[in-house]
Each structure stands twice: as C-alpha cells, then as structure tokens.
Amino acid sequence: MKENLPSLPNSWVPFLGAAWSQLIRDNRDQLTRTDLTPPKALWFRVFEMLAPQAVRVVILGQDPYHGAHQAEGLSFSVPDDQRVPPSLKNILKELAQDEQTYPVDHGNLSEWVEQGVMLLNSALTVPLGDPGAQLAVWEAFTDEIIRTLNNQPNGIVFLLWGAFAQSKGALVDADKHLVLTAAHPSPLSAHRGFFGCRHFSQANRWLEAHGQTAINWQLTPINPSLF
Secondary structure (H helix, E strand, O other): OOOOOOOOOHHHHHHHHHHHHHHHHHHHHHHOOOOEEOOHHHOOHHHHHOOHHHOOEEEEEOOOOOOOOOOOOOOOOOOOOOOOOHHHHHHHHHHHHHHOOOOOOOOOOHHHHOOOEEEEEOOOOEEOOOOOOOHHHHHHHHHHHHHHHHOOOOOOEEEEEOHHHHHHHHHOOOOOOEEEEEOOOOOOOHHHOOOOOOHHHHHHHHHHHOOOOOOOOOOOOOOHHHO
16 A cells, blocks of 8 residues: 655645646655655645745755754755754844844744745755755656746745755846845854854845745744843
8 A cells, every 4th residue: 555645735736736746746755764754744845835826035945954853944044942043043143133133032024934935945855864865856846836926926034054055046047036145054154254254134135125024033932031
C-alpha cells in the first residue's frame, strides 16, 4: 500500500496541481522517507495560510531547518518552544535596526504570514541532519511556485538573501515586482551585506507606493511582561 502524501490546498491546485502530481510520480521514494522534517502535515502550511492572490512579500529560504522539531513549514521560522537559530537572530537584528522593532521571546514568524508574507523554502523537506539533500527533489516544483507568484496581477516584493535565493530571481519580472537581494543572514555571511540592507523598510515603502498597506514587522511576545 502506498503511503499517503499531503494534498495541495484548494487555492493552489489550479496553479500547482500538475507540478505536484509530477513530483510525486518522479520522487515518491524520496517523499516517503521516514527521516524527513517537517512532518507531512506541515509541508503545505504556508500555502494553507496564503492563497496566491494574497501574497504581497516573498522571503525565500533554501531548505527547512534540519534539526528535530525546528521546521514548521515557514522559511526561517521556528515554533514558540524552540531556540531562535543564528540566521533568524540576524534577521531580527537587522529588522530592529531597520524598523526599530523591539526584541521578542520566540522565533515564530507566523504573524508575518497572516499579513501576506510568504515564507517559502526552495525545498519543502529535508532529511534530519542532512541539509540540502532534497533541493534537487523539490526544485522544479518550487520554481513553479515562483512562476505562479510572478504571474499574479498584483506586485510582490521578493527578498532574496544569499546566492541560492538570488539565483531564483531569474524567474521574476523585475519590471512588475520589486526584487531585493543581499547576503544570506547566516553568521558566516551576514556582515557581508545583509546587515544594513534595510529590506524591511524598503519593502514597506514599495508596497505603500503601489497602493498596498505596509507590513507590521513587529512580532508579539509570548510573555509581554518580560518586556
């Protein structure tokens, strides 16, 4: 008996249904591995939260966190009970400098998604402890996601951090959308152009200039009494 795989949320089926079926046909053995993270129920979490026409900003990651219990279907985000990873610490540090946000006691970015920020990874799964191992599995599918967003009638801000994310910029019409690039927020590269990029304020200025509301980047603390 074949193991069941997640179903695409209905709003994405017209755009990605064929690509998802092809991915299953070509890579079922990889997709049904027992060592993948996040759990299958979370693979399409960001798609469940955002229909294509609701996406206003895309933050593109590479693949999910490869430690146990970290990945939750949103790029760079971790559940409330998980320690904030180094790259996310640097994202929040740059955000504080750019938008004067105050620190919070978690790394859960779902509030951004609720405002139209698509936290998308180029691979939706990763084997535990083996980063990058499934990038090739997912590439055709996630490239189709970017093409779908590129074809949406509303302008979108794409934040592409690091060489891998920037390579996907070729799929985006920069005359229609805003494409912002910088070094990856990893501790290995953040000082080479991520810090000081001011992408969050630039995104908001562009959205407002195009008749859209700004993103409230300030996250809500779990325990406000600590702040």
